[in-house]
Amino acid sequence: MALPIKYSFRNALVRWRSTIATVLGIGLVVFVFVLLQSLAAGIEKSSGNTGDPRNVMIVRKGSTSESASLISRDNLREIRYFEEIARNEQGEAVISADVLVLVNLPRRDGTEANVLLRGVTARGMELRPQVELVAGRWFRPGMREIVVSAKLARRFANFDVGQSFRTGNSTFTVVGWLDGQGSAFDSECWLDADECRSVFERDMYSSFLARVPDAGAMSNLIARIESDRRFKLKAESEVEYYRSQTMTAAPIRWLGGFLAITMSIGAVFAAMNTMYAAVGARTREIGTLRVLGYRRRSVVIALLLEGAMLALVGGVVGCVAAYQWNGYTTATMGFETFSEIVFQFAVTPPLVAQGLVFAVVVGIMGTLLPAIRASRLPVIEALKAI
Amino acid sequence: MTLGTFIIKNALRNKRRATLSILSVAVSLFLLVMLQVALRELTNPINDEGSSLRIIVRNKVSLAQPLPRRQLQVIERIQGVAAVSPFTFYGGLYKGDEKFTSFAQFAVDPERCPLLISDAKIPKEQYEAWVADRTSCILGRLTAERFGLKVGDRMQFTGQIYPADLEFMVAGIYHGTADDRNLMFHQSYLDESLGNPGTVGTWWVRAASIDEAPMVTERINNAFANSSAEVRAESERAFVLGFVSMWANIKTLITGISVVVVFALLLVTVSTMSMAIRERFRELAILKALGFRRRELFAFILAESCGLAMAGALIGAGGAWVVFHSIDIQKATNGLFILFEVTPQMMGLAFAVATALGVLSSVGPMLAVARTSVVQGLRTLD
Numbered sequence: 209m210a211l212p213i214k215y216s217f218r219n220a221l222v223r224w225r226s227t228i229a230t231v232l233g234i235g236l237v238v239f240v241f242v243l244l245q246s247l248a249a250g251i252e253k254s255s256g257n258t259g260d261p262r263n264v265m266i267v268r269k270g271s272t273s274e275s276a277s278l279i280s281r282d283n284l285r286e287i288r289y290f291e292e293i294a295r296n297e298q299g300e301a302v303i304s305a306d307v308l309v310l311v312n313l314p315r316r317d318g319t320e321a322n323v324l325l326r327g328v329t330a331r332g333m334e335l336r337p338q339v340e341l342v343a344g345r346w347f348r349p350g351m352r353e354i355v356v357s358a359k360l361a362r363r364f365a366n367f368d369v370g371q372s373f374r375t376g377n378s379t380f381t382v383v384g385w386l387d388g389q390g391s392a393f394d395s396e397c398w399l400d401a402d403e404c405r406s407v408f409e410r411d412m413y414s415s416f417l418a419r420v421p422d423a424g425a426m427s428n429l430i431a432r433i434e435s436d437r438r439f440k441l442k443a444e445s446e447v448e449y450y451r452s453q454t455m456t457a458a459p460i461r462w463l464g465g466f467l468a469i470t471m472s473i474g475a476v477f478a479a480m481n482t483m484y485a486a487v488g489a490r491t492r493e494i495g496t497l498r499v500l501g502y503r504r505r506s507v508v509i510a511l512l513l514e515g516a517m518l519a520l521v522g523g524v525v526g527c528v529a530a531y532q533w534n535g536y537t538t539a540t541m542g543f544e545t546f547s548e549i550v551f552q553f554a555v556t557p558p559l560v561a562q563g564l565v566f567a568v569v570v571g572i573m574g575t576l577l578p579a580i581r582a583s584r585l586p587v588i589e590a591l592k593a594i
Numbered sequence: 595m596t597l598g599t600f601i602i603k604n605a606l607r608n609k610r611r612a613t614l615s616i617l618s619v620a621v622s623l624f625l626l627v628m629l630q631v632a633l634r635e636l637t638n639p640i641n642d643e644g645s646s647l648r649i650i651v652r653n654k655v656s657l658a659q660p661l662p663r664r665q666l667q668v669i670e671r672i673q674g675v676a677a678v679s680p681f682t683f684y685g686g687l688y689k690g691d692e693k694f695t696s697f698a699q700f701a702v703d704p705e706r707c708p709l710l711i712s713d714a715k716i717p718k719e720q721y722e723a724w725v726a727d728r729t730s731c732i733l734g735r736l737t738a739e740r741f742g743l744k745v746g747d748r749m750q751f752t753g754q755i756y757p758a759d760l761e762f763m764v765a766g767i768y769h770g771t772a773d774d775r776n777l778m779f780h781q782s783y784l785d786e787s788l789g790n791p792g793t794v795g796t797w798w799v800r801a802a803s804i805d806e807a808p809m810v811t812e813r814i815n816n817a818f819a820n821s822s823a824e825v826r827a828e829s830e831r832a833f834v835l836g837f838v839s840m841w842a843n844i845k846t847l848i849t850g851i852s853v854v855v856v857f858a859l860l861l862v863t864v865s866t867m868s869m870a871i872r873e874r875f876r877e878l879a880i881l882k883a884l885g886f887r888r889r890e891l892f893a894f895i896l897a898e899s900c901g902l903a904m905a906g907a908l909i910g911a912g913g914a915w916v917v918f919h920s921i922d923i924q925k926a927t928n929g930l931f932i933l934f935e936v937t938p939q940m941m942g943l944a945f946a947v948a949t950a951l952g953v954l955s956s957v958g959p960m961l962a963v964a965r966t967s968v969v970q971g972l973r974t975l976d
Contacts, residue, residue, distance in 0.1 A: 225865065225868065226869060229861045229862060229864065229865030230865070232858075233858050233862050236857065236858040238885070239854065240851055240854055240855075267916060270759070274686070276754055277730065277754045280755055310658040312654075312656040312657070312836075319839035320836060320839055320840075321842065322840060331734075335877070342926050375654075376655045377820075377824065408655065440757070470621065470625050471858065472859070474625075475618075475862075477614045477618035477621065478618050478862035478865075481614045481618070481862075481865075481869070482865065483870075485611070485869045485873075538842075538843055539843070540841060540843065546657075546658065548840070
């Protein structure tokens with residue numbers, strides 16, 4: 209015969225002081241775990257949300273990112289005649305050659321960080337429909353004008369519309385803010401490609417982005433570029449390219465996992481302490497239950513349920529606390545681009561589920577030994593206990 | 595029975611609880627010390643003998659922007675410059691590297707290297723062999739051990755930043771620097787593979803004396819002001835701190851986590867301690883009836899909770915100290931962390947936290963004892 213769930217529930221309520229301490233203790237562990245994982249998830253979400261499935265990204269073979277890639281003009285002259293690439297109404301190939309430059313600029317708090325500038329062509333802008341203007345206007349080529357990401361503008365000095373900053377012997381005026389809708393473009397500043405090349409003395413391009421009419425053309429184009437020995441280029445779908453740019457998330461995930469495990473060891477000790485005390489205080493009660501005919505198994509299950517319930521409440525508290533950060537924008541240095549990347553904390557449903565399961569496991573592990581001890585109490589002795 | 599043994603006996607009466615409390619404090623303090631160590635490692639550049647003299651010159655635009663080779667002659671002539679060499683981060687992928695190099699490779703001028711990296715120790719004949727062979731390199735001890743490389747072996751790299759795949763012959767293995775992982779090779783070899791672009795990554799400069807170093811930094815900056823390639827010269831320390839600042843919010847993050855850990859710890863210990871006292875409420879009432887003063891009862895409670903917290907601190911923080919001193923952290927983390935040193939301040943912090951814990955967790959029980967009269971206490975059953 210099983211003990212009613214109410215029994216476990218009301219027991220936890222009776223000793224509310226230690227219950228609250230246990231719940232909060234487990235809650236904090238889950239909070240740290242979910243929060244760190246949500247940072248990693250945010251980085252992955254922002255990369256996974258970038259690119260157009262109809263685009264092919266071409267970089268130099270061996271380069272792991274666009275910003276570390278160098279491609280010559282000659283390659284562009286050849287590739288633009290490939291028939292796999294889509295044509296516009298004028299019959300021109302829809303391909304854009306961009307140049308990326310890292311620039312060290314002051315943040316609003318006085319520290320410095322690298323910012324990714326993208327010298328982009330008009331066609332390159334059409335190829336990236338995710339990016340839209342949210343303030344000011346687009347840059348005019350040759351006027352030393354630049355459009356910065358609205359999310360970067362909140363972090364960097366002189367990034368308000370109308371302000372200007374100096375780099376590479378030129379003074380750039382910020383004429384607008386762009387928004388990449390949660391994509392990796394939120395960590396970029398855009399200016400005219402040719403102007404960018406002349407200011408930063410670059411004869412080489414960083415990457416090509418080409419539109420293909422259909423999936424067949426995409427795989428053909430990728431195969432053709434990869435197999436052509438003249439080029440030494442790597443082609444892949446733009447979506448795939450960005451999806452793999454998540455190296456920055458790995459150490460954060462690792463840290464989150466490590467802290468969760470270490471802290472949960474402490475939490476298991478704490479839960480054990482509480483439950484041993486709970487069992488000790490109820491020795492006579494447990495003896496009575498056994499006399500009434502409840503089996504050892506029922507006692508163990510009732511106590512495990514009590515522990516799991518406490519932990520689950522703790523898990524919910526931790527997840528709710530972590531959820532307060534959901535969508536909050538933060539930034540760090542991206543490993544691939546070597547520049548400041550902005551992203552949002554993403555407390556996703558799988559993370560919440562992981563946090564709750566994690567809490568329940570901690571609760572059950574902390575309760576198991578005390579529960580077994582309770583079930584093994586000799587009935588007569590237990591009844592005599594005061 | 596003296597008062598001391600009375601307190602100890604009381605604390606250990608419930609051995610299981612005492613052990614569990616001590617262990618949960620120990621785990622948390624271990625974590626606290628470890629986070630502090632990691633934070634220090636990430637935010638505090640290593641200082642060795644040469645680093646106070648070294649000045650790093652990069653393009654003002656950013657580290658990724660190259661510098662023209664012609665700057666060499668100008669820097670050489672600046673007053674207070676003892677030596678200058680190009681230092682170009684090649685960033686090649688070695689076998690097994692998928693995306694990231696696991697150690698850095700720098701193109702340098704081998705003739706000036708001994709002055710710039712004065713800590714490095716290398717057999718004389720190996721150094722001379724390196725200078726003589728343009729396609730050879732020298733390798734840090736840690737990397738050599740990791741890949742089982744010895745003098746005479748060949749290494750192949752895929753250029754990640756530069757469009758040049760290079761092959762080197764290992765001419766020598768050095769040790770003695772703060773970070774024995776890097777590979778050094780001839781700048782002229784890189785230049786040739788790239789078709790002599792006439793650029794370098796950064797310049798490393800050695801100042802003639804520590805006093806002069808700040809002036810030298812300023813002179814270099816001024817020398818290229820308003821030129822087509824303006825530079826940022828800074829001390830090695832400032833350069834490394836610049837990297838740290840790019841990590842943005844990581845310091846806040848780790849500090850925040852440390853606070854959460856301490857807070858969780860506080861909750862647990864407070865709850866355990868009050869549990870222990872509640873359990874023997876009647877005993878305390880008897881002691882009171884026997885004529886023990888309230889003050890003395892407070893002392894019992896305080897001594898017991900502080901004792902447990904201190905035992906936890908000894909195991910946790912002391913354990914961290916022993917562990918991080920005895921393991922070779924460079925090897926264990928593959929060079930991610932180099933020193934991983936527990937400083938006296940961190941131990942101080944851990945013990946201060948433990949003391950605070952002991953005091954705070956005795957407050958609740960003390961109040962309860964103070965509020966209850968003897969008769970009430972004697973009536974309590976559990």
